[in-house]
Amino acid sequence: MQMDKYKKGEFGKCPRVACDGQPLLPMGQSDNVRVSPVRLYCARCEDLYNPKSHRHSQIDGAYFGTSFHNIVFQVYPNLLPPKSQKRYEPRIFGFRTHASAALIRWQHEQKDAIKERIVAAGAETGFEGEDEDNAIEEDEEGDGGEDGIDDMFEGGKNA
Numbered sequence: 001m002q003m004d005k006y007k008k009g010e011f012g013k014c015p016r017v018a019c020d021g022q023p024l025l026p027m028g029q030s031d032n033v034r035v036s037p038v039r040l041y042c043a044r045c046e047d048l049y050n051p052k053s054h055r056h057s058q059i060d061g062a063y064f065g066t067s068f069h070n071i072v073f074q075v076y077p078n079l080l081p082p083k084s085q086k087r088y089e090p091r092i093f094g095f096r097t098h099a100s101a102a103l104i105r106w107q108h109e110q111k112d113a114i115k116e117r118i119v120a121a122g123a124e125t126g127f128e129g130e131d132e133d134n135a136i137e138e139d140e141e142g143d144g145g146e147d148g149i150d151d152m153f154e155g156g157k158n159a
């Protein structure tokens with residue numbers, strides 16, 4: 001019956017745009033009572049959220065415990081969603097902001113390196129396939145995109 005509730009999204013859906021309404025699973029951050037209320041786990045972004053409903057936030061996290069979501073996906077592996085590759089990238093008027101673009105590039109490199117290691121070890125990465133949006137983003141990264149905003153500032157100084 002917990003599974004029906006999960007499939008219907010009765011525990012709520014992940015508020016993250018890129019998670020596309022992924023249903024949340026209840027879990028505790030402690031197996032001891034009166035430590036923290038129930039939290040909601042998104043299997044797509046692997047993050048925790050506070051319950052929106054007041055009724056849910058009254059439930060003690062220990063009722064579900066720290067292992068509930070792991071057990072669920074061991075018993076029902078077909079319910080495990082692919083990990084989302086999509087991330088929000090901060091932009092100012094459509095141009096990537098400089099520091100965050102550098103950070104995001106580094107994080108993408110790390111992610112790709114980890115994926116290569118997982119594939120080399122012969123295991124499933126659990127990531128969904130690279131979508132076309134990402135391919136377009138990679139092209140932008142060359143010398144277009146982020147240079148735009150620097151040009152704008154340089155133009156301003158010269159004027």
Ligand SMILES: [Zn+2]
Pocket residue numbers: 014015016019022042043044045046047
């Ligand atoms: Zn999520």
